[in-house]
Amino acid sequence: MKLLLVEDDVENAAFALRGFREHGHTVDQALNGRDGLYLATESKYDVLIIDRMLPVMDGLSLVKSLRSAQILTPVLFLTTMSGIDDRVEGLEAGGDDYLVKPYAFSELNARVNALARRPPISNQVTILRFADLEMDLLKRTVARGGASIDLQPREFQLLEYLLRHADHVVTRTMLLEGVWDFHFDPKTNIVETHISRLRSKINRAGDPELIQTIRGSGYSLRATTKTA
Amino acid sequence: MRLPRLLRTTSFKLAALFALIFGVSAIAIGAFVYINVKSTLNRQELARVQSDALALKGEFDSGGMSDLMDAIHQRQHNKIAGGQNYTLFKSNGERLFGNMPKLLLKAGFKHLTGPPDGDEPPGQLEQLLVYRQQLSPDLWLVVGDDIGRMRDLSADLLQIFGLGLLFTLTIAIGGGVAVSRTFLQRIDNITRTAEAIIEGDVEQRIVLGGAGDDLDRLAATLNRMLDRIGLLMDTLRHVSTDIAHDLRTPLGHLRQVLDEASRHATSTAEYHAAVSRAISEADGLLDTFAAILRIAQIESGSRRAGFRRVGMSDTVASVVQTFAPTAEDQGRALVVHIDPNVEIDGDRELIIQLIVNLIDNAFHHTPKGTRISVSFFAGDGEAVLEISDNGEGVSPAERERIFERFYRCESSRTTPGNGLGLSLVAAVAGLHSATIAVLDNKPGLKIQIRFPMAGGRENGTVHGAAESAVFRTRKNSIA
Numbered sequence: 001m002k003l004l005l006v007e008d009d010v011e012n013a014a015f016a017l018r019g020f021r022e023h024g025h026t027v028d029q030a031l032n033g034r035d036g037l038y039l040a041t042e043s044k045y046d047v048l049i050i051d052r053m054l055p056v057m058d059g060l061s062l063v064k065s066l067r068s069a070q071i072l073t074p075v076l077f078l079t080t081m082s083g084i085d086d087r088v089e090g091l092e093a094g095g096d097d098y099l100v101k102p103y104a105f106s107e108l109n110a111r112v113n114a115l116a117r118r119p120p121i122s123n124q125v126t127i128l129r130f131a132d133l134e135m136d137l138l139k140r141t142v143a144r145g146g147a148s149i150d151l152q153p154r155e156f157q158l159l160e161y162l163l164r165h166a167d168h169v170v171t172r173t174m175l176l177e178g179v180w181d182f183h184f185d186p187k188t189n190i191v192e193t194h195i196s197r198l199r200s201k202i203n204r205a206g207d208p209e210l211i212q213t214i215r216g217s218g219y220s221l222r223a224t225t226k227t228a
Numbered sequence: 229m230r231l232p233r234l235l236r237t238t239s240f241k242l243a244a245l246f247a248l249i250f251g252v253s254a255i256a257i258g259a260f261v262y263i264n265v266k267s268t269l270n271r272q273e274l275a276r277v278q279s280d281a282l283a284l285k286g287e288f289d290s291g292g293m294s295d296l297m298d299a300i301h302q303r304q305h306n307k308i309a310g311g312q313n314y315t316l317f318k319s320n321g322e323r324l325f326g327n328m329p330k331l332l333l334k335a336g337f338k339h340l341t342g343p344p345d346g347d348e349p350p351g352q353l354e355q356l357l358v359y360r361q362q363l364s365p366d367l368w369l370v371v372g373d374d375i376g377r378m379r380d381l382s383a384d385l386l387q388i389f390g391l392g393l394l395f396t397l398t399i400a401i402g403g404g405v406a407v408s409r410t411f412l413q414r415i416d417n418i419t420r421t422a423e424a425i426i427e428g429d430v431e432q433r434i435v436l437g438g439a440g441d442d443l444d445r446l447a448a449t450l451n452r453m454l455d456r457i458g459l460l461m462d463t464l465r466h467v468s469t470d471i472a473h474d475l476r477t478p479l480g481h482l483r484q485v486l487d488e489a490s491r492h493a494t495s496t497a498e499y500h501a502a503v504s505r506a507i508s509e510a511d512g513l514l515d516t517f518a519a520i521l522r523i524a525q526i527e528s529g530s531r532r533a534g535f536r537r538v539g540m541s542d543t544v545a546s547v548v549q550t551f552a553p554t555a556e557d558q559g560r561a562l563v564v565h566i567d568p569n570v571e572i573d574g575d576r577e578l579i580i581q582l583i584v585n586l587i588d589n590a591f592h593h594t595p596k597g598t599r600i601s602v603s604f605f606a607g608d609g610e611a612v613l614e615i616s617d618n619g620e621g622v623s624p625a626e627r628e629r630i631f632e633r634f635y636r637c638e639s640s641r642t643t644p645g646n647g648l649g650l651s652l653v654a655a656v657a658g659l660h661s662a663t664i665a666v667l668d669n670k671p672g673l674k675i676q677i678r679f680p681m682a683g684g685r686e687n688g689t690v691h692g693a694a695e696s697a698v699f700r701t702r703k704n705s706i707a
Contacts, residue, residue: 088534100518102514152549153549154549154550180550181577181580182580182581182584183577184522184577184581185515185518186581186584186585186588187515187588187645187649188551188554188584188588188591189554190550190551190553190554193553193554193557194550194553197553216504
């Protein structure tokens with residue numbers, strides 16, 4: 001993937017750059033808003049990672065300019081802790097996601113991956129499939145290997161989110177935001193509890209595990225290689 | 229130095245201004261009265277002299293010269309009308325009777341000076357108003373009246389006005405000075421208090437005059453403001469001490485972990501374990517900071533601008549539903565009662581966090597198997613949220629403190645948590661002008677939050693307005 005990181009904090013930028021390069025991404029870097037705008041309009045990127053507070057031109061204006069120039073590359077905003085309220089503002093300006101600094105690299109990586117593959121999933125899809133799991137969004141039914149599974153509404157939403165991000169890591173925070181609409185850390189194990197219930201419902205005896213726990217990162221819907 | 233300052237006071241300026249306005253209007257009224265009185269007197273005088281002359285002409289017309297002379301003598305004898313001067317002239321100017329100087333014989337009024345008759349100031353001539361009346365082709369009657377007294381009256385009138393004005397102005401200015409001095413003393417009192425506070429004696433308060441007037445009200449308000457600032461300063465001091473205190477522990481742990489790793493870890497696995505422990509300690513610290521910042525941000529009130537209609541019933545139901553699996557796992561009964569379609573004006577995200585924190589608090593501080601009840605109902609313009617349990621409860625002494633930052637009950641010091649969950653609840657409640665009550669559920673704890681219902685502001689049933697959340701503890705509460 002080709003990424004653009006617009007961030008003036010050198011240490012934080014170096015941390016992110018190292019992480020992305022380890023994961024095999026190509027990353028361009030800009031240290032201020034104007035350079036960021038120039039790079040984003042000149043080349044094509046998969047995801048733009050933009051700090052809210054930037055010299056010369058702030059992140060919000062940068063994204064507004066991009067959007068008014070019809071450049072629709074997904075944008076992830078980075079905000080500081082004291083700017084928690086900036087989220088809505090950022091999303092309204094044309095941002096697609098936000099992350100509060102300081103963050104764990106795995107969180108940033110998971111979100112960037114989620115953004116990069118957002119376009120292919122269109123709203124017209126009414127049936128989500130993964131391995132032998134099938135979800136009908138209209139009838140609100142789930143079946144595995146043809147056998148129907150009865151899910152609570154929240155469990156259904158959780159599975160839908162995982163299906164939409166199949167093969168990618170989704171973090172606990174992404175689930176809290178996407179499934180529960182909790183934009184804060186509730187400090188309880190509700191995600192873990194719901195994942196474990198979901199697992200016990202979709203795994204019949206002998207079925208391979210579909211929801212994998214990725215240590216230190218989150219969860220991922222992955223088919224375990226049956227031969228392994 | 230004292231007087232100029234006095235003259236510069238607002239109250240003195242006001243008194244002076246009033247004196248000026250009063251003086252000017254008194255002069256205007258005086259002038260008006262004076263002119264009117266004078267002209268009325270004049271008119272009366274003219275009428276009197278003329279009617280006297282006409283009456284005498286009547287005597288002459290009916291009874292001839294003898295009747296006229298009788299009438300004149302009678303008048304002079306009786307001194308009717310203050311004693312007029314009557315003189316008869318022939319057309320050629322020859323004086324037949326009386327003592328008036330010669331004058332042009334032409335019908336009508338004339339002012340002239342005549343010989344002194346004793347009632348005027350020494351050295352001055354008699355001031356006369358005369359009326360000339362032709363009695364027959366060869367005979368003229370001149371009636372004169374002394375108008376000196378009338379002039380004196382005018383002068384007296386002016387003098388009375390002048391003295392009155394002087395007296396009033398003296399009282400006004402004297403009063404102004406007196407009032408200003410009192411005012412200045414009280415202002416000095418406020419200034420001295422303020423200076424004492426600037427010097428560092430923050431406990432100083434303004435002494436009230438006791439009259440309950442506007443200055444007293446101002447002083448009382450200033451005192452209340454000082455109390456509030458004092459309270460805020462205290463809170464701030466506590467918060468910074470608390471933060472320092474509370475962050476020392478996890479920082480200490482972090483240091484221990486790293487210290488131990490640097491001295492004892494030998495394998496990659498051991499280093500890995502130490503690093504992940506260090507990361508989780510650091511995350512805990514960051515969480516605490518995030519929570520502090522979030523509380524501060526909520527308390528700043530800036531989010532009130534983003535208030536929308538929130539369907540509380542659905543929100544409460546959805547959050548409670550989230551806890552159902554955990555409750556089941558822990559063998560708890562989660563009793564829920566929610567009135568449908570109750571709305572409030574607020575910040576949905578923060579309301580969710582408030583409910584989550586309250587329920588989470590109940591889960592954290594009661595043993596497994598304890599019943600937790602969530603009820604939400606509408607009543608009397610308020611939307612009431614109650615979270616209760618039948619656990620051990622909180623002692624009355626601690627009930628008021630559980631919403632303080634970093635406060636942890638004695639019994640829960642060992643459970644994980646940063647002591648900020650309920651502080652955040654209090655901040656969110658305050659932002660929504662909601663009141664919080666900590667009640668005895670007999671047994672257990674009941675936290676009750678009363679939100680003003682949507683539209684309540686327009687209907688004038690505001691609760692607590694912009695004040696922070698009000699805490700009430702009721703010892704004998706509903707079972």
